[in-house]
Amino acid sequence: MLRERTDLESVEMKFYSCSEGEMPYVNLWIRFAVICKVRVLTLHILEDDYLPLDDMPLVSLHLKTLDLYGLILQKSFLDFASCPALENLKMNDCKINGWKISSLSLKHLSITSCFCDPDSRLRISTPGLVSLKLDCFVGKTPFLENMPLLQTACVNLGKGCKDVCLNYNSGVFCGANKNGCGNCLSKNDGRSNSVLLGGMSSAKHLELISELGKFIFTRDLNCRPTFSKLKTLLLNEYWCEAPDLGPLACILQNSPVLEKLTLQLFSKGPDHKVEMKGRYSPMEGPSAISEHLNMVEVKCNVVDEKILKVLKLLSAFNIRFGFL
Template sequence: MIFDECSDDDEVYVKLWTRFAVMSKVHALTLHIQAPPYLWFDVLPLVSRHLRTLDLEGLCVQLSFLDFAGCPALEDLKMNLRDISVEKILSRSLKHLSITKCCFDCQLHVSTPGLVSLKLDDLTGTTPFLENMALLETAYVYLGDSCEDFCLNYDSGVYCGPSNITCEKCDLFNENCGSVLVLLGGISSAKHLKLISEFGKFIFSRDLKYCPTFSKLKTLLLNEYWCEAPGLDPLACILKNSPVLEKLTLQLFSKGPNHKVEMKGSFSSMERSSAIPEHLNIVEVKCTVVDERILKVLKFLCAFDIRFSF
């Protein structure tokens, strides 16, 4: 069901139509509200042993809506929601989860132990907390400008960390979460990762301080965020903790999909540093222009006997 717009008076009918679809034992349900006013749904009648795919857009949800215990066959969930006032997504059957441009009023906990693919794209509010996803194959995470986990010291060029005074936002986040991994712990079992963040967001760098190991990771795509800190610490750390990594792609200051400059790296000797995964044989750098920022990254990689050609 796709609605160009939906008034408050229409809410009762939308719920009735949704209930009818569920009672008709549909395997796939789409519910899109494409323009305001968007509807607040507290408890949508989603209890079905037949529902496998659920696609939601333009809704505002709260309370127990995202507890899918009543949908034991649900495998594919896509959400592009305007406002989420729930604390947890809970599903043991879910295999594919995509959350795009959602706005969170509180920190969301995602408990989906059977997940195979995950997409978190340009979310508003606090970064979701991901519980262990041992079966995860692929994950895409983009922390955009709307992410509220922003280091207040970033603009001054002082990075919060063990050797620096931490800002108020970093202190508050660490106080609430302690030493628990927020994002990287949940996706550390993935084989293929794309991790992208705007400057100043502290989640990835914070999680790396607790040294998660990416024991199955084969391919990794990172953007310039991972190369911004002094010494390229985030990049160095994730490489050190990815023992079976085979392919590294650095997409620097270029959104793509077409990049003006693409360079491929190769090792110039048989001996390699212990800081570089022993199985790594493909290194790509994609950018718009080779400037000082790119040269800094190339110099870092060249220190490990990686040479580049256009």
Template structure:
């Protein structure tokens, strides 16, 4: 057989679109992971792909990450056409991210959010990386399908923060947002994160989330939010940063001059208008795990401790150096006394983002235990950069409970 005949007798290879042969619902899901512009461009691949983009289960409008610069002006026309031509199918996810907007762009973004809600979105993300806040004006959020809401760089007004119309909402993340409303409320919320947010109100924002399971309140600017009772709470991570307005300019070593009277113009009264003496600690007293940190001079924890609740379920507690500033270590002593089932205590005294140079682990040296500390306490750790006088004071304090330390 000649080489030519051998070549002609070889089986013919027919190009097939194996991905395009997949069922529509799988292709709609796959396209939902692409930016909207890329998903639309798949219409030129083949006749099979011509209309698939119109029924994707997700929309990703703008950039895929923080580094990709997107201006609302540049995508307005595309998004408007996209929403007009899309089939009215349900959406699992909608993600909108941009880096710059103008004043007349706000109505467009508000309209995109309305479109997402109308199409039963379950996970909604809106990230604005511009220096100015983008406001969701007069936009009450009512959806029987929304489960997760993630907002960054957004201005939030009163009507938006009442989530009674979102009975399935479980996760709410607010990052670098400006909060103008007086109350954040949800009957269904389980996970709440408020990070680097701010408020100019002359009263405390009230947080009402009775079934909350986890809470993060990190570096809030303004009066510290008031936490209502959260009986199902399991974990809370609270950091009171330098922009907190609960500050006494005469603060000294854990004692603020308004502790026993209300004469200092820098101190807030010892009771707020919500009928509770505790701003934070009362609301989170049912938690099993707590991380409590505060900048020097931010006395909100010390103020709450004057009316310290019992942490009846608390098993893990992490505190920073703030709790060890007072000469008599009264803040540390009070919270330990009111944590009857505590199993693990960690004290840290180093800057955020650093790794400690010194780690010490403590254990009981005898079976005799003081009633002033939990009989269930098994692990005590102290982490710091240097063993200074503050750390030595803490070690002496804990040694009074027959806890001895070793270096690691």
């Protein structure tokens, strides 16, 4: 650090152990890399204990890509207003102590296996985002502000999601009732009633996966978001668990230009035992769903009562199938 400073294209730091006394040095090296105009910065802590970063914002006119693993991220660090060139942010297995991630320049955001305070809902304010990956977040589902430029989003609400209906039964969430459980009726901590789907409503390609019993997607649908640009959609069995298959029907009815629908039901894949393909068949009178739907895939391990119920609903929307 006493040598003459040289501009750096990339810096990668990976630690398999890091003592408490060494943490100040790691924070110092990060700041020094930023001073050296680094464009790609990777910091991975590959041990059981998380490394706390300084609660100070990054200030860089050059940083374009930030890849973080095994860190404790503080409030000020998550405000990237002073990083106007930042386009790619990847966070894996990090503890988020802040309440908001914000960036006007960010285009690609990936948050995998991260967690935050279970009593608060993280806000994501990234209006220029083009692609989003939110996988296995532990805590309340993050609230997405409007993302008008979003092209692709993959969201998987796993077992760590705390938005669980305490009275869940066969796809019915008690939040619609006045006497619902505390979880379903709790405030969203956001500016609208929609936590996820409202922010992603401009996307062209969506993959929406959820463990059974989580209520966020179903409650978001009550706000009737319209996916006016959506071309491809992948859903799992969560969307087909309600007795009337309401969530599946609702999202189809609000996707007017949908071209491809994939239902991956009770089967993780990639080798599904049964695959069916169909398409929308024009009929007389106005259509309840997109007339552009030329590919419908249903993947499962066995055609049982639940699958037949889904096929019946799709048939009511004039979708015809064949077995492969």
